[in-house]
Amino acid sequence: EDKVVQSPLSLVVHEGDTVTLNCSYEVTNFRSLLWYKQEKKAPTFLFMLTSSGIEKKSGRLSSILDKKELFSILNITATQTGDSAIYLCALTGANNLFFGTGTRLTVIP
């Protein structure tokens, strides 16, 4: 059965810190891995990763995939209070996304 495990489950940091969120997975047929940010409402798409070793970057956020070791990381540099959210990692299945339970990030001023 496909599996997505995110760690840590929750994290509290101070503004300006750098954080690394982890997502490890087991899947029969890998298609892609996606990262979402969920605040109080809809998950917002961040990145889609399909190839190993190619970093995707958007502002202070970046992500990379390792298909050999079956994990991805999401980095956030110079964190801000607005980064407080649940970060979700998901695998693309045949017809759906298979989500981990997320990492709850809290950024303290």
Add this chain to the structure above:
Amino acid sequence: NAGVMQNPRHLVRRRGQEARLRCSPMKGHSHVYWYRQLPEEGLKFMVYLQKENIIDESGMPKERFSAEFPKEGPSILRIQQVVRGDSAAYFCASSSGVGSYEQYFGPGTRLTVT
């Protein structure tokens, strides 16, 4: 370009009533997915639909739940005879089609069963 729209945003039903949740996909998207998020749990896939077709309903409970995506109008997730355990946030997502793995989510409908 409007994003995925869901309504209502909040819905309160008494046990035994019916809940109808609506989802309009992003413009240009013809694929709709429904997910359920229980408190303190991750998003769980329920059903995947294209216009007038259910493609994959492997995540739907066998009873009381149904979904449709008619030729005209929004996709509807219907829950009959709701029970307390149905209380959750129900999210709809859409994508442009096969080969597109990016799904864009609506704001969700928070269902509370009293």
